[in-house]
Amino acid sequence: MDKKREEQLNDIHVLFYFAYRAFIKEPDRILEKHGIQRVHHRILFFIARKPGLSVNELLTSLEVTKQAINVPMRQLIEMGFIISKPAEYDRRVRELYLTEKGQNLERQLSGVQRGKLNPIFEEVGSKNEEIWKVIMKKIIDSE
Amino acid sequence: MDKKREEQLNDIHVLFYFAYRAFIKEPDRILEKHGIQRVHHRILFFIARKPGLSVNELLTSLEVTKQAINVPMRQLIEMGFIISKPAEYDRRVRELYLTEKGQNLERQLSGVQRGKLNPIFEEVGSKNEEIWKVIMKKIIDSE
DNA sequence: AATAAAGGTCAAGTTTATTGACCTAATATT
DNA sequence: AATATTAGGTCAATAAACTTGACCTTTATT
Numbered sequence: 081m082d083k084k085r086e087e088q089l090n091d092i093h094v095l096f097y098f099a100y101r102a103f104i105k106e107p108d109r110i111l112e113k114h115g116i117q118r119v120h121h122r123i124l125f126f127i128a129r130k131p132g133l134s135v136n137e138l139l140t141s142l143e144v145t146k147q148a149i150n151v152p153m154r155q156l157i158e159m160g161f162i163i164s165k166p167a168e169y170d171r172r173v174r175e176l177y178l179t180e181k182g183q184n185l186e187r188q189l190s191g192v193q194r195g196k197l198n199p200i201f202e203e204v205g206s207k208n209e210e211i212w213k214v215i216m217k218k219i220i221d222s223e
Numbered sequence: 224m225d226k227k228r229e230e231q232l233n234d235i236h237v238l239f240y241f242a243y244r245a246f247i248k249e250p251d252r253i254l255e256k257h258g259i260q261r262v263h264h265r266i267l268f269f270i271a272r273k274p275g276l277s278v279n280e281l282l283t284s285l286e287v288t289k290q291a292i293n294v295p296m297r298q299l300i301e302m303g304f305i306i307s308k309p310a311e312y313d314r315r316v317r318e319l320y321l322t323e324k325g326q327n328l329e330r331q332l333s334g335v336q337r338g339k340l341n342p343i344f345e346e347v348g349s350k351n352e353e354i355w356k357v358i359m360k361k362i363i364d365s366e
Numbered sequence: 367a368a369t370a371a372a373g374g375t376c377a378a379g380t381t382t383a384t385t386g387a388c389c390t391a392a393t394a395t396t
Numbered sequence: 397a398a399t400a401t402t403a404g405g406t407c408a409a410t411a412a413a414c415t416t417g418a419c420c421t422t423t424a425t426t
Contacts, residue, residue, distance in 0.1 A: 081341065089337040092344070092352075094272065095359040100243045101286075102366045119413065129237065135373060143244075148414055150374070164373095172372040172423045194232040198224065200361045201235070204354070209235075211351045212358050216238040218343045223245045262382070278404060291383055293405065307404095315392045315403040370425070376418085384411070394401070 103196065107189045114185065116159075119152045124178065124186040127162060132175040134167070161185060249339065250332045257328065259302075262295045267321065267329040270305060275318040277310065304328060 081089075104118075111121055126141050127133060139146055156162045161182035167173040178186055201209045224232075247261075254264055269284050270276065282289055299305045304325035310316040321329060344352045 081337070085341070086337060088352075089340050089344070090272065090333065092340055092356065093268075093333065093336055095356055095363070096243065096246060099359040099362040100239065102363050103239060105366070117412070125236075129233065136371095144413090145415070146373070147375080147416085152413085154374095166423095170372085170424070174373070190233065190236065193236055194224070194229060196362070196365050197232050197235055198228070200358060200365065201232070203361070204358055208354045208358070209231075211347070211354050213235065213238055215343060215347055215351065215355050216242040218346070219242040219339070220238070220245050222339050222343065223248065260381070279402095287382090288384070289404070290385085290406080295382090297405090309392095313393070313403085317404070368426085370423100372423085373421085375420080378416090380413100380415070382412085382414100385409090387407085389406080390404085392401100392403080394399100396397100396399075 103193065106192050106196065110189055110192065116155065117152070119149070120156055120161075121189055123149060123153060123156060124161065124182060125190065127176045127178050128183070128186045128190070131177050134173045134175060135164070136173075138176060156182070246336065246339065249335050253332060253335060259298070260295070262292065263299055263304075264332055266292060266296060266299060267304065267325060268333065270319045270321050271326070271329045271333070274320050277316045277318060278307070279316075281319060299325070 107121060108118065111117060122142060123138065126138055130137070133141075135146065135149075139149065142149065153162070157164065160179055162176055162178055164174040164176050167175045201212075204212075250264060251261065254260060265285060266281065269281055273280070276284075278289065282292065285292065296305070300307065303322055305319055305321055307317040307319050310318050344355075347355075
């Protein structure tokens with residue numbers, strides 16, 4: 081790999097770093113108003129993406145231990161944002177759902193991010209959106 | 224915004240989340256071997272990108288307080304990875320540089336990430352690389 | 367009946383940050 | 397020349413978001 085190519089890849093690294101940071105920045109202010117943090121958002125996000133997922137699936141997705149989400153999840157339940165109920169197929173498993181209040185908050189938080197992404201991807205067009213997605217998928221699969 | 228578009232944007236969100244996580248994951252193992260953490264990497268990374276930057280510029284780039292980097296930076300100086308010297312134009316300002324040892328470590332860490340990015344961007348071609356970069360820049364500028 | 371799995375909880379410790387206060391040295395302002 | 401400001405460094409207390417380890421209940425599996 082020559083010097084020039086290295087620099088190009090470093091530029092990509094820098095873009096990745098700053099773009100991700102710009103992307104996650106705005107919801108933090110909203111979260112603060114509700115007295116919750118980024119962990120809570122992540123939990124709401126994953127439940128919204130797959131309603132009824134188990135605690136174990138959530139742990140696996142977030143790559144944390146059950147102890148790590150114990151406190152924030154209990155808070156979210158107490159605040160009435162999520163509910164957990166035993167799965168029919170196995171009553172040891174608890175399925176997680178957003179309440180209506182939880183759905184509203186999640187929609188608000190994700191809405192901010194959609195509001196950021198939408199004009200950008202509209203502007204570049206669906207073909208380029210596809211290219212961006214393919215590259216991101218490759219990065220995920222390179223693990 | 225219709226329901227379908229919302230879901231597409233949520234998919235983008237999910238890709239962004241997992242791609243970033245996949246990207247930053249691998250260097251952590253190397254860092255651990257050296258007994259340092261992600262903060263140290265970030266410091267090395269920024270100094271490598273702009274040798275001679277001031278402490279204040281580093282703080283601004285990282286968006287942290289001076290107290291936050293005080294400890295890791297002192298460690299990096301003690302370990303001989305970076306040096307700081309007074310700027311000629313204003314001797315209150317300290318310019319930060321990587322030592323040769325620091326350059327080697329930074330190259331190793333960034334090398335892992337370049338090694339991940341290179342085959343992917345080679346495969347999709349330079350035109351698509353440009354598209355990805357343009358989109359990321361737009362996300363950064365949307366702040 | 368015994369074992370295993372899903373989940374919950376307590377405790378202690380770590381990393382990475384924060385705010386606030388205070389200090390030195392160098393430069394800018396009056 | 398005296399004073400104020402800026403760059404940087406450091407100590408202390410606190411917080412968030414984790415970690416590992418131990419232990420418990422409930423439900424399923426063997």
